[in-house]
Amino acid sequence: MENQNLFGSEIRQDYRTGIYAIMTPGRSNRPKELEEETIEKMDVSKCPFERGNDYMTTEIMRYGDPWQIKVIENKYPELTGTTPFGEAIDKDGLLKHIGGYGYNEVVIDSPVHTDIFEAMPAEKLIDWVNVLVDREETLYGRRYIRYVQVFRNYGVIGGASLGHPHTQIMAWPVIIGLIKKESEVSKRYNENHGTCLYEKIYETERARILTENNSFFAIAPFGSRITAESMIVPKRHVNYVGDLSDSEKLDFVSILKTVLLTNRKIYGNQAYNFTIHELKDEPDFHMHLEIYPRLSTLGAIELGESVFVNMILPETYAEEFRTSLNASD
Numbered sequence: 001m002e003n004q005n006l007f008g009s010e011i012r013q014d015y016r017t018g019i020y021a022i023m024t025p026g027r028s029n030r031p032k033e034l035e036e037e038t039i040e041k042m043d044v045s046k047c048p049f050e051r052g053n054d055y056m057t058t059e060i061m062r063y064g065d066p067w068q069i070k071v072i073e074n075k076y077p078e079l080t081g082t083t084p085f086g087e088a089i090d091k092d093g094l095l096k097h098i099g100g101y102g103y104n105e106v107v108i109d110s111p112v113h114t115d116i117f118e119a120m121p122a123e124k125l126i127d128w129v130n131v132l133v134d135r136e137e138t139l140y141g142r143r144y145i146r147y148v149q150v151f152r153n154y155g156v157i158g159g160a161s162l163g164h165p166h167t168q169i170m171a172w173p174v175i176i177g178l179i180k181k182e183s184e185v186s187k188r189y190n191e192n193h194g195t196c197l198y199e200k201i202y203e204t205e206r207a208r209i210l211t212e213n214n215s216f217f218a219i220a221p222f223g224s225r226i227t228a229e230s231m232i233v234p235k236r237h238v239n240y241v242g243d244l245s246d247s248e249k250l251d252f253v254s255i256l257k258t259v260l261l262t263n264r265k266i267y268g269n270q271a272y273n274f275t276i277h278e279l280k281d282e283p284d285f286h287m288h289l290e291i292y293p294r295l296s297t298l299g300a301i302e303l304g305e306s307v308f309v310n311m312i313l314p315e316t317y318a319e320e321f322r323t324s325l326n327a328s329d
């Protein structure tokens with residue numbers, strides 16, 4: 001019954017680079033529904049995220065009656081609450097590893113299998129934000145949890161294994177990887193320039209602004225790794241989604257809708273990922289949401305050197321974005 005108990009995972013540091021990887025033996029059994037899913041042969045009755053199929057998953061919470069949004073345990077978690085947490089380095093200092101302790105939850109964004117996340121009304125997406133905050137509050141309150149990551153994988157190349165609209169929440173026992181890097185870089189920027197990096201970006205990066213509203217702006221960052229990458233940033237200094245006001249939440253989901261729908265207009269029904277970078281316990285951090293359209297695949301330059309090849313200048317993408325946004329169709 002407790003799928004999470006089937007295996008433990010381990011966060012290992014690669015001694016060659018210092019980069020971390022999560023070892024998740026057992027995840028190869030994930031469903032492959034999406035790869036085969038087409039409009040004609042989609043068998044919704046087998047989808048574990050359908051309202052009638054609640055018995056197929058382990059519920060954590062629901063919103064609405066009948067539910068409009070539901071949070072369940074991830075059947076194929078990268079981190080599990082039952083794995084002992086602990087950091088260890090062997091005597092040669094080579095094999096550094098951390099127990100894969102943490103939590104993976106899935107937010108079913110809508111009861112409707114064919115709903116498109118970004119086309120859902122803003123009011124529904126505000127409910128979605130409130131559900132996220134509800135879960136984040138709980139997860140941040142658990143022992144050893146340092147970072148709660150909210151992300152979406154959309155489309156087969158985006159890494160999604162089910163077509164039904166869903167978001168994921170992952171609670172980490174360590175702050176590693178890109179968010180760690182961003183936290184360090186913005187701290188250093190603040191020390192050297194006496195101002196918040198993300199607020200400076202808004203002032204300086206005018207050519208690459210995609211769109212903005214009262215409390216948020218969207219931008220194609222100057223040195224983006226990913227083709228047509230963008231970032232959504234609150235104008236006010238906020239480090240945690242839970243600190244957004246009601247009107248800021250509306251601005252947040254509205255601009256998210258605008259960016260995703262405009263990307264869809266330009267590139268069609270492309271796979272994408274997005275992730276929210278926020279650190280509840282680091283007031284200096286400026287939260288933002290990063291969107292990665294999956295227009296190209298990773299090759300030897302990306303994998304071998306960790307240097308990404310971006311096929312469109314961010315300013316060109318920004319220009320195309322604004323043109324498309326302003327077109328009346």
Ligand SMILES: [Zn+2]
Nearest residue numbers: 047050113164
């Ligand atoms: Zn479904």
Ligand SMILES: [Zn+2]
Nearest residue numbers: 196199237286
């Ligand atoms: Zn700031």
